[in-house]
Amino acid sequence: MILTRKSVELLAPAGTWDALVADVESGADAVYLGGKHFNMRMHEGDFNFDDAALKKAIDYAHAHDVRLYITLNNLISDEELPALKEYLQYLEEIQPDALLVQDFAVLELVHEMGITIPLHTSVMMNTHNEHAIEKLKEYGITRIVVGREMTLSELALFRARTGIEVEYFMHGDMCISESGQCIHSGVVFGQSGNRGRCLKPCRWAYELIDEKSGKRLDEGGPGPYKLALKDMCMYRAIPELIQAGVFSFKIEGRMRPAPFLRRIVSTYRAAIDAYIADPTGYATDEEGWKQLYENRARDFTTTFAFGQPTAKDIGFDGTREPRFFSEAVKEAGFQDDILKQERPIQKENASHRTLAVRVGTPAAAKAAVDAGADVVYVGGEAFRPQRPWRLTDYAEVLAYAQERNVRVVLNTPRTTMRRECGELEQLFSSIRDWKQQPAGIMVSNLGALKLAQSLTNLPVQADLSFNLFNHLATVFMKDNGITQACASLELSFEQLREIVENAVLPIEVVIHGGYESMICDHNFPAMSLPDYNELNEPELMDRHYALRDKAGELHRIRIDQFGRNHIYFAKDLCLYPYLAKFNGIASYRIEAQDETPAATAMLTKIYRKALDRLAGGDASFDEHEFKTLQENAPRGLGIGTYRFRESRNSI
Template structure:
């Protein structure tokens, strides 16, 4: 690859006009910014650009030979769709060089309205495999901001196989959770990180404890801020970025002041130009490094660029944290004043209401089948010390079932190169061994593409698709999916809009334990001096939890891929309110963290309640609610305590 000035793009953030000017004058090839609505930085009223300023910004950047990208990269709820149509019409008139998107609804509207603006996928779409790119190219996507968990070696192969233009974060604030897979702020505060309003629970103080005994395990650790990832800084690794095939070098920081932007952009501009002019003679300019380091907000890390992060990449002591957006709070119990006032979903019910259950073991699958589950989800991630699902396990469940329930094969939420390779082999084995499964559940566009290509089974969408509106449901239906699972971050009012408007059947989780974040970091390993899986692999099977300052205990589960799943302190329970939830494709129980006996008991209670509703009888029984309270965690309402997930208009 012969390099020239156009070989790479230096992409600068702008939250104000002064910051935009600073980026342009300092040598950015492109700038990105957001309007007053529909973007991932919605907290600060003085930031972002109104419609007239957007038009002015495009004119200004183009006069200086700089491209301008507009972020439209948050989840959209149904009440916001009319305003989104108006906004897209306006953007089509003023013609930015691209828009960055997360929600499938935007792709639907772009196609429907004939919008001619190039489209890039935001990092929030969590694009991390080549099969997803194949699907996105069908919608005219020209660039992807790849997931933060992708190493440069993986990225290089990814770029080579897909030919897609790649944008990669090179400097700034990083999330510890996988992009789009953190719902902690949305569920606890009604302010979703997927909608630009994150209150950053990852920056809280936590103790690492033994979940079963409560023993504090990290008394000798470096500090309490275990999820506080340091800021990305790839200044010393510009050659590796360029040679890996990264085209756009993205600086994060739309809330940063103009002098901060000017310093960073000019420093990177000089270093990139020096490498392009003389690659073999390049070395980091130490004056440039000193400027970045002495003016840093947090300390620096390279996160996943060269492999998995470790303890050196976490700001454990919290001393360099520039701002704490929130404090730990007790999660909501049955604070149901708003939910009780809500109008019931107005959609007809079938004679038999479908109950689905996700389980963790063969024993649990058999238990929920015996207690009336209509759909059983098996497979996908397994949390140690349970073993991953084998072909033999699937065959055993199918044989035991004898056609009583539908057996749906679940797949991992994250499918990097390893998982995609395993899925290809697994889907082929499903067909060759004639395992009589009834369908497949997928969590991203890549596994959807594989499932449709390698099997002839019905495919449905799991919660990782962040289904937030009826247009996203339409997108899924058009791509051959038979059912979609609603986002956990929807309020009842917002869920009602989707269920009443969608032609795609909508599944809703009504009970169970669920993850607030999914992390590709080894959280116990970064905090515990005795954690060494090579010397004592049993440390992987110990049950850990994070204890926050409000006294809430968040179970920590490690799957077979080494990913850490952080759970909410309370399990979701909608048992007292089932009569409001009409017209659902399925009522789902998340029993993946339940023992077989308890999973069967919960299934029986919900089966009885749904059957009573269908028969016009009382569904709620106080004794059954007391039984449900005997699970591993307290129960709560999650986001259904709020009127709505705070919007982005």
């Protein structure tokens, strides 16, 4: 690769006009910024650009031979769609150089409206495998902002196999959770991180405890801020970034003041130019490093660029945290005044209401079948000490379920990087030889969808990770062969109702069970415990850990076969008292992946009876059954985001 000035793009953020000018004057090749609506930085009223300022910004950037990209990168709810259409039409008139997008509804509208602006995927789309690229290229995507969990070696292979332009975060504030897979702020506060309003529960103080005994395990440890990832800084790794095939070097910081950005942009500009001019003679400019380090907000890390992060990448003591957006609070129980007032969904019900149960073991699958489930979801992540599903496990459960006229759907991991894709290819290729065939496959991203459709003839449905937030996204899904979609757990009831009443696909809704607030590729016990050594003591990976926040809430951690840490909400979702409002739902789903066979059977029986009473025209609620749910719940129960009128919007 022969390098020129055009081999690399230095991409800088701007939240104000002064920041835009600072970026341009400091040597940015491109600037990204947001309008007053529909972007991932919606907290600060003084930031972002109104419509007139957007046009002025584009004209200013182009006059200085700088590209300008507009962030349209949050999830859109149905009530926002008319305003989104108007906004897209305006953007088409003023012609920025690209739009950064997350929601499938934007892809659908761009196609429908004939928008000619190039599209880049936001990091929030969580694009992390080559198979997803094939699908996204069909929609005019020209650049991918890859997931932060991708190492540079993985990125180089990804780039070589897809040929697509890659944008990579190289400086600034980083999320600890996989992008698009954190719903903590949205569920607890009604302010979704996927909609630009994150209140950063990852920056709270936590204790690491043994979930079973409640014993604190991190006494004398490095500190309480266990999820507080330091800021990315790739200044000392510019050669590695360029040689890995990264085109766009992205600086995070649209809320940063102009002088702060001027210093960062000019420092990276000088270093990139020095490397391009003389790669073999390049050495890090230590004066530039000193400028960055002495003016840093948080301390620095390279996160996943060179491998798995460790304790050195976490700001445990919190002393360099520039701002705490919220404090830990008790999660909602049955504060249901708003939900009680909501009108029921107005959509015709099937004569038999379908109950689906997601399970973690073959024994739990059989228990769900015997207790009245219509569908069981099997496979995907296995939480230690459970072992991953074997081919013999699938065969056993398929035979058992089909004898009892129950459908079995194969679940897949929510994250499918190169390893997971390779394993899925082999699994999907073997299905045609199975004696009993599954009823379908459930996938969590476009890459897994592409694999399932190319290697099997089975129906494919979309899981929670698709972040379904509006009915227009179901058009995109249906056009791409998806047969059923699960609604986001961040939707309020009013927003869910709009989707169900207008969707072109059958909609599944989670009605009970534990659910993840974050999915992280970090090993939190290993980071917090000084003597943690899984090579000497493999049993450490099988222990059930939990995080206890300052409000006393316990967030259990489950470690899957890929080493990912799944952090759960303290309370399980329970919509049993409100089932009569959930009309027209194609599938009522219980999350029982972490439950025993006995608990799975109990949950399935109670909800089976309630749904059957509804189908027969009777009241679903039974006081004794509800009391049984409460008394046998391993954790508290609550209604999550359904206590809010809406997930606060972007208008």
